[in-house]
Amino acid sequence: MAVNTEYAGRSYPASAPYEIGLEKVREFATAIGDANPAYHDLAAARALGYPSLVAPPTFVFTVTFAATRAAIEDPGLGLDYSRVVHGEQRFAYTRPLVAGDRITVSTTLESVRSVAGNDMVTARCDVLDEAGDQVATTWSVLVARGTADGGNA
Amino acid sequence: MSPSYDAVETGHELPALTLRLTRADLIRYAGASLDFNPIHYSDRVARAVGLPDVIAHGMLTMGCAGRVVTDWVGDPGAVREYGVRFTRPVVVPDDDDGADLHVTAKITEKLDDRCVRIAITAVHGGATVLGRASALVRLPA
Numbered sequence: 001m002a003v004n005t006e007y008a009g010r011s012y013p014a015s016a017p018y019e020i021g022l023e024k025v026r027e028f029a030t031a032i033g034d035a036n037p038a039y040h041d042l043a044a045a046r047a048l049g050y051p052s053l054v055a056p057p058t059f060v061f062t063v064t065f066a067a068t069r070a071a072i073e074d075p076g077l078g079l080d081y082s083r084v085v086h087g088e089q090r091f092a093y094t095r096p097l098v099a100g101d102r103i104t105v106s107t108t109l110e111s112v113r114s115v116a117g118n119d120m121v122t123a124r125c126d127v128l129d130e131a132g133d134q135v136a137t138t139w140s141v142l143v144a145r146g147t148a149d150g151g152n153a
Numbered sequence: 154m155s156p157s158y159d160a161v162e163t164g165h166e167l168p169a170l171t172l173r174l175t176r177a178d179l180i181r182y183a184g185a186s187l188d189f190n191p192i193h194y195s196d197r198v199a200r201a202v203g204l205p206d207v208i209a210h211g212m213l214t215m216g217c218a219g220r221v222v223t224d225w226v227g228d229p230g231a232v233r234e235y236g237v238r239f240t241r242p243v244v245v246p247d248d249d250d251g252a253d254l255h256v257t258a259k260i261t262e263k264l265d266d267r268c269v270r271i272a273i274t275a276v277h278g279g280a281t282v283l284g285r286a287s288a289l290v291r292l293p294a
Contacts, residue, residue: 024185031185032216033172038229048228057223057232057288058216062186086211090236096229139236 003119003144007077008112014104015067017130022099025053032056045098052099057091060103064125064138067105072121072142077112079119080144087120088141095135102130110139119144155227158267158292167225167258167271172217174209174243175251182213196247208242214254214282215239218275221256222288231290233268238284243277252277258288267292 022042029039037044038054045053072079097103104127111122120143127136179193188210191198199207215237223229245252255276262270273286 028185031178031182032213032220033178034216034220034223036220036223036227036229048230050230054228054230056216056229057219057235058212061212062188065186065188086239088236088238089212089215090234092234093232096232141238 002078002114003112003121004076004078005112005114007074007109009109010071011106011108012067012071012074014106014128015063015070017102017104018063020055020059020097020099020101020103022053025055025059025099028059028062029056032058050096050098055097055099055101057093057096058089060091060097060127060136060138061089061140063103064105064107064127064140067107067125068123068140068142071107071109071123077109077121079121079142083144084142085145086140087143088139090139092137093135094133097127097135101135103135104128155293156225158263158269158294161260161263161269161292163260163263165260167221167260169258170218170221170224170256172220172254172256173251174213174217174245174254175249176207176245176247178251179207179209179213179245182210182216186210186212188212204242204244206244206246209245209252211239211242214243214275215286217254218256218273218283218286219288221258221273222271222290225258226290226292231292232288233291234289235287237273237286239282240284241277241280241282243282254282261287264289267294 275283
């Protein structure tokens, strides 16, 4: 069954606030093998002008992923999640996220289409801080393939 | 010492990076990112969905490759944009050597507001694993 292309443009309610934890930033940075002092050392982050540890650019995906998943598992969308691979990922920041930020994520399905037998969904996540300012935007292209022939889920 | 906008030119190559991903790295990333898709730790499940073996999370590859930019610029908060396509999986065998990833990058465009566009190439096993990978970074004057 193909995806319901009428879902293009649909938005989902904001997620519950997520507080970026100091140790979570360190844990994530270690997991990507990155010893950059701005991710680990408070004094180093403050010397760069930040109030706390800087979250690595790809960190916020751990938060947006959950919000996006809730949207793309919407039964009305008709995307077969068991066959989904991650096709593309993009981040844009107005400022870096730092430990202590409380963020919320709103997901919009920017495009929903079927191309050459594959269903493709582009999910945009608007990431807002506690003041309601948009600090980041992420785009995930998710592809449900007719056959599982590789790719990164 | 951070690179300065005025001192860099289009075509400037950033210091290359060689990384190694082992099964332990995949497990650690699964825990840190909360992405527990079994194709990143179970041979059985990976093969059942047609993969040759366990593969790295695309987001792990993307996260590691981004270091080519942040190591160079120093301040990771200087990254304004970062985007990739996942074109080929990084297969990680269950041995001590794991999978090598070679990452190179160069400045492709100098833009307004002290920003530069950087193209990133990530190669594993002789083939690129990320497509159209690029970052937009704001440099000191």
